[in-house]
Amino acid sequence: MSQEWNIRSRGHVCSLCQKPLADRSPVVSALRETTDGYERFDCHPECWKTAQRDWEPFSQWDGVYFAPVKEEKKEALKKEDAGEILRQLVTLDDPAMKNVVYVLAVMLERSKILVERDAKELEDGTIRRVYEDRKQGDTFVILDPRIRLENLAEVQGQVVALLSGTKTLGEVAKEEEDVSASAEGPQEEPKGADEASEPETA
Numbered sequence: 001m002s003q004e005w006n007i008r009s010r011g012h013v014c015s016l017c018q019k020p021l022a023d024r025s026p027v028v029s030a031l032r033e034t035t036d037g038y039e040r041f042d043c044h045p046e047c048w049k050t051a052q053r054d055w056e057p058f059s060q061w062d063g064v065y066f067a068p069v070k071e072e073k074k075e076a077l078k079k080e081d082a083g084e085i086l087r088q089l090v091t092l093d094d095p096a097m098k099n100v101v102y103v104l105a106v107m108l109e110r111s112k113i114l115v116e117r118d119a120k121e122l123e124d125g126t127i128r129r130v131y132e133d134r135k136q137g138d139t140f141v142i143l144d145p146r147i148r149l150e151n152l153a154e155v156q157g158q159v160v161a162l163l164s165g166t167k168t169l170g171e172v173a174k175e176e177e178d179v180s181a182s183a184e185g186p187q188e189e190p191k192g193a194d195e196a197s198e199p200e201t202a
């Protein structure tokens, strides 16, 4: 089942009056919960203020609208790769990858690619964080898995391996599944266990 509802693109016209949003002008964005995900609104602040509505936004923030530009700089490739990997991960919506998705989002936030717009604690105690791509304006709704500090370095290592291309999404997903399967009991496997070294008897 695809969970693409976790990503919402920014609109280029006002969701309320349908007139274009002007480049570098203020915009009010909001997410509305629906039965199958989220509906996104991007509006002129005036339209948002004056429109009548009978629903409460899941999340709402003030931003600035940037008209799409054609990127020609190649130096930005690395960062766009990271954003593209996040996009794939969020679309996959694999529960085993929840730590990786979250740490990647935080890293992208620290490198000023994403900005955290909101954080919501749901009734089941989980936290959903709303991140927005500063340039493209896409919104990512990401589960905060509340990673324990002792696990953080390991997850960061996996993210770095993904970004550098030394591991594929599938390889990292497999590792994460193994980790969550063994997370039930105390950790028995010593780190860095050398699985490949089978004793050879000639």
Ligand SMILES: [Zn+2]
Pocket: 014, 015, 016, 017, 018, 019, 043, 044, 047
């Ligand atoms: Zn409008």
